[in-house]
Amino acid sequence: MNTLSPVTAPTRLLGLALLLLATPARGLEPVPASLPPSHQEATAWAVTLGLPTPLRAGVAATAIVQLIARAGHHINLEYPVAFRPDDRSTVTFGGPRVPLAAGASTPCPGRAAEICQQTLALPFTPGAGLRRVSGTVLFSVCTAERCLIERTALGAEASP
Amino acid sequence: MTIRPLAACLVLLTAAPLAATAAEVGQPAPDFTLSDLDGKPVRLADFKGKIVVLEWFNPGCPYVVAAHTKGSLVDAAAKASKQGVIWLAINSGAPGKQGAGAELNRKARADWKIGHPVLLDEAGTVGKAYGATNTPHLFVIDAAGKLAYRGAVDNSPDGERASPQGGTLVEYAAAAVDDLRAGRPVKVSSTKAYGCGVKYAQ
Numbered sequence: 440m441n442t443l444s445p446v447t448a449p450t451r452l453l454g455l456a457l458l459l460l461a462t463p464a465r466g467l468e469p470v471p472a473s474l475p476p477s478h479q480e481a482t483a484w485a486v487t488l489g490l491p492t493p494l495r496a497g498v499a500a501t502a503i504v505q506l507i508a509r510a511g512h513h514i515n516l517e518y519p520v521a522f523r524p525d526d527r528s529t530v531t532f533g534g535p536r537v538p539l540a541a542g543a544s545t546p547c548p549g550r551a552a553e554i555c556q557q558t559l560a561l562p563f564t565p566g567a568g569l570r571r572v573s574g575t576v577l578f579s580v581c582t583a584e585r586c587l588i589e590r591t592a593l594g595a596e597a598s599p
Numbered sequence: 600m601t602i603r604p605l606a607a608c609l610v611l612l613t614a615a616p617l618a619a620t621a622a623e624v625g626q627p628a629p630d631f632t633l634s635d636l637d638g639k640p641v642r643l644a645d646f647k648g649k650i651v652v653l654e655w656f657n658p659g660c661p662y663v664v665a666a667h668t669k670g671s672l673v674d675a676a677a678k679a680s681k682q683g684v685i686w687l688a689i690n691s692g693a694p695g696k697q698g699a700g701a702e703l704n705r706k707a708r709a710d711w712k713i714g715h716p717v718l719l720d721e722a723g724t725v726g727k728a729y730g731a732t733n734t735p736h737l738f739v740i741d742a743a744g745k746l747a748y749r750g751a752v753d754n755s756p757d758g759e760r761a762s763p764q765g766g767t768l769v770e771y772a773a774a775a776v777d778d779l780r781a782g783r784p785v786k787v788s789s790t791k792a793y794g795c796g797v798k799y800a801q
Contacts, residue, residue: 517793519755519762536761577757579661585697586795588661588757 474594488593502561513553518579527573633718656688657734658707659698662794665758691726693800723799733792737772748775750790
């Protein structure tokens with residue numbers, strides 16, 4: 440004979456708690472999706488996104504993307520390095536694919552004609568409130584034998 | 600008596616640059632015979648009287664992958680073929696190098712629905728005669744057999760048509776074909792190719 444066991448008080452409380460957690464609170468802003476990390480790396484490269492401070496609403500600013508090629512790779516300067524913002528960003532960009540302007544560069548050790556570190560500028564305009572920059576960086580690194588076209592998600596935020 | 604060796608040296612010195620400029624725009628395109636992926640010989644001279652596009656190819660190069668899956672090479676060859684243009688892809692990769700060998704090229708041809716021949720130039724002789732440096736690298740030959748365009752497929756060096764220089768996409772090779780078909784001088788006859796290096800043996 441199959442009988443249902445009685446629901447105990449602790450079980451009822453647990454169910455209520457789960458129900459409350461699952462129900463969106465009225466009048467609250469939706470919780471934004473979590474940001475990707477500000478640093479990503481793989482065998483051939485590492486890339487970091489940094490935001491300047493302070494930021495002022497409506498005043499143009501520049502985030503810095505630091506790209507490092509390693510394990511015998513160099514940065515492919517002919518590739519149009521760009522940032523493709525995603526909908527987690529709360530700042531304004533110049534378009535859906537923002538070209539990154541090359542800044543300071545460092546040659547590869549023992550290979551002066553090749554660049555292994557490159558600073559890139561990402562222009563944006565912050566609004567009021569939390570400033571989030573989130574999107575995908577597109578770049579390319581090469582060895583003499585092969586080139587890689589890479590895209591990696593990066594994010595960073597700054598409080599007003 | 601000592602003049603002859605000197606003259607021979609001068610001839611050699613002048614012959615080298617001439618050979619290097621054999622595939623210059625406005626000059627006759629170097630003839631070649633290469634085998635396709637089924638071993639069938641294909642000779643450039645057989646297409647005299649038609650516009651021919653040569654596309655240096657490497658299915659392992661990410662720029663070639665991008666161009667053939669979302670860039671300017673997705674349907675360029677099919678469109679040109681409908682206009683009577685001959686399109687030949689050439690892989691000058693040496694055996695063992697990235698993208699070399701009949702099997703990889705056969706797979707890419709099937710995956711990307713490539714209808715034109717892919718020719719193997721494993722010794723790199725044809726690639727070097729044309730000065731092919733990149734994949735993709737495009738050469739357009741006019742109906743008289745002269746080179747009319749050499750360079751990039753377009754002005755978006757990501758291979759995806761997403762970053763055109765100057766903000767407007769220009770498909771250089773297709774534009775050269777259009778100019779030739781219309782009987783006009785080719786407006787842009789030379790550009791810098793982008794992409795991977797050709798994987799020559801040396």
